[in-house]
Amino acid sequence: xxxxxxxxxxxxxxxxxxxxxxxxxxxxxxxxxxxxxxxxxxxxxxxxxxxxxxxxxxxxxxxxxxxxxxxxxxxxxxxxxxxxxxxxxxxxxxxxxxxxxxxxxxxxxxxxxxxxxxxxxxxxxxxxxxxxxxxxxxxxxxxxxxxxxxxxxxx
Amino acid sequence: xxxxxxxxxxxxxxxxxxxxxxxxxxxxxxxxxxxxxxxxxxxxxxxxxxxxxxxxxxxxxxxxxxxxxxxxxxxxxxxxxxxxxxxxxxxxxxxxxxxxxxxxxxxxxxxxxxxxxxxxxxxxxxxxxxxxxxxxxxxxxxxxxxxxxxxxxxxxxxxxxxxxxxxxxxxxxxxxxxxxxxxxxxxxxxxxxxxxxxxxxxxxxxxxxxxxxxxxxxxxxxxxxxxxxxxxxxxxxxxxxxxxxxxxxxxxxxxxxxxxxxxxx
Numbered sequence: 001x002x003x004x005x006x007x008x009x010x011x012x013x014x015x016x017x018x019x020x021x022x023x024x025x026x027x028x029x030x031x032x033x034x035x036x037x038x039x040x041x042x043x044x045x046x047x048x049x050x051x052x053x054x055x056x057x058x059x060x061x062x063x064x065x066x067x068x069x070x071x072x073x074x075x076x077x078x079x080x081x082x083x084x085x086x087x088x089x090x091x092x093x094x095x096x097x098x099x100x101x102x103x104x105x106x107x108x109x110x111x112x113x114x115x116x117x118x119x120x121x122x123x124x125x126x127x128x129x130x131x132x133x134x135x136x137x138x139x140x141x142x143x144x145x146x147x148x149x150x151x152x153x154x155x
Numbered sequence: 156x157x158x159x160x161x162x163x164x165x166x167x168x169x170x171x172x173x174x175x176x177x178x179x180x181x182x183x184x185x186x187x188x189x190x191x192x193x194x195x196x197x198x199x200x201x202x203x204x205x206x207x208x209x210x211x212x213x214x215x216x217x218x219x220x221x222x223x224x225x226x227x228x229x230x231x232x233x234x235x236x237x238x239x240x241x242x243x244x245x246x247x248x249x250x251x252x253x254x255x256x257x258x259x260x261x262x263x264x265x266x267x268x269x270x271x272x273x274x275x276x277x278x279x280x281x282x283x284x285x286x287x288x289x290x291x292x293x294x295x296x297x298x299x300x301x302x303x304x305x306x307x308x309x310x311x312x313x314x315x316x317x318x319x320x321x322x323x324x325x326x327x328x329x330x331x332x333x334x335x336x337x338x339x340x341x342x343x344x345x346x347x348x349x350x351x352x353x354x355x356x357x358x359x360x361x362x363x364x365x366x367x368x369x370x371x372x373x374x375x376x377x378x379x380x381x382x383x384x385x386x387x388x389x390x391x392x393x394x395x396x397x398x399x400x401x402x403x404x405x406x407x408x409x410x411x412x413x414x415x416x417x418x419x420x
Binding site for chain 1: 201204205207208211212215251255312313315316317319320322323326345348349350352353354357358362
């Protein structure tokens, strides 16, 4: 009887370990088992993606509808080519939709926000969003501001 | 006179060095024999279960309680630091990364060395001083196989499991403080965490760390017991050595492992 309770205790202990691993995988690291069948791909070309990373979220009206799966440099036109993986449920984006790189909070992470266009034609799997707005680079902004003040002083 | 005393001092120094090397060699041979040398765990599964119970299950309470409190403290400290930058929603990410990468494996290994390691040393040391080990050998039973191997395996298995439980409980305790008490939005606590924690990078590396620590801590504990002087002072010295050596080894190895895993070399 003593032996039996011990075995049950060890069994529960190991079960708790497996459960902990599952929780770490699913709840903490967000490893979701959803297959790529219910998503589709879009591409977007940006002048500057500074700070955007793979796995960043893609939102529309604040709701997350996908994520960034790859970022690479387009050799031909020297622009950043971002691959977006969007949910199949949102398959009615007009071709003139805008993708812009936004920042969550002051020091937060970068993400992509999509705002809807007005065209009737919709983006298909593998389509490209042409209308994009680049990442806000603080140095550029400060540079412009300084230039502005200098030119005002000169007047 | 002076010269000979200097010589004998140098001699003593040398002997201490040779002794240290001899202990290292003996412990390596001991580990090799216990794990591989003479055919697995004696007495089969039953002995392993018994040791898993005394080493793993009995350590569960201290691991769970300290996990909850460490998670809560991390959330509290993280909140008060991050809120001065206006980014208190990153507290979940901070708690999860700290626990998974560092505190989970390290604190669990330190607690394990104190709770289970010292008990292992004392138990085996006591067996040695009451000559149970030699009597086993006399009747033709290999003590490495029946006494040492099940304890080693129990330590290797239970420390990684305990470390995972520690991390999960800590993250849960952190969410309790941050979300329910300090009012961080539930969604941003978990979403920030899921965005920044990667399974292959953080969770797996944490588990690898705890496996390494399990190996080192259990090895030190069991060897110190097996190698101790068979007197009461000898046992008490061996127990102290277990806790000190195991803690130092864990902290030192942690730096090396972190440098290898997250140092980007």
